[in-house]
Amino acid sequence: MAAHHHGETLHSGRLAKRRAPPVAKSATVRAARLQQALQDARVQAQVDLAQRLQLTPAAIATLEHHADMYLAVLGRCLASLGGTLEIMVQCPDGWVSIRYFGEMDTGCL
Secondary structure: OOOOOOOOEEEEEEEEEOOOHHHHHHHHHHHHHHHHHHHHHHHHHOOOOOOOOOHHHHHHHHHHHHHHHHHHHHHHHHHOOOOOOOEEEEEEOOEEEEEOOEEEOOOOO
C-alpha cells in the first residue's frame, strides 16, 4: 500500500483530503455572519443618528473616533492611579458594558 501524507485518507482507492468537521465550519460561518451583521447595524446606526442630528455619517464616525481616543486616555490615567473606567448602558434586557464606542461587550445596542 502506498504511503500518504498527513491529513489525507485512502477512500475508494484514491486519496481524499480530510475536511474540518461541519460543526467547526458552521461555527466559523456563524461568527463571520454575526460580525458582518453587527458591522452593518453599526453603519446603519451612524446613518440614522446623522440624519437625526443633521450631520453626515462621516461626522458621526469622526465624533466616535475622538470619543474613543478620549476614553482610552482617560482609562489609562485611571489605571495609573489604580482605578478602572467602565461605561454601562441600561437596556430593556439588562446592562451592557461598553469598552469603547466601536465595540460592545454584549447585548442590546
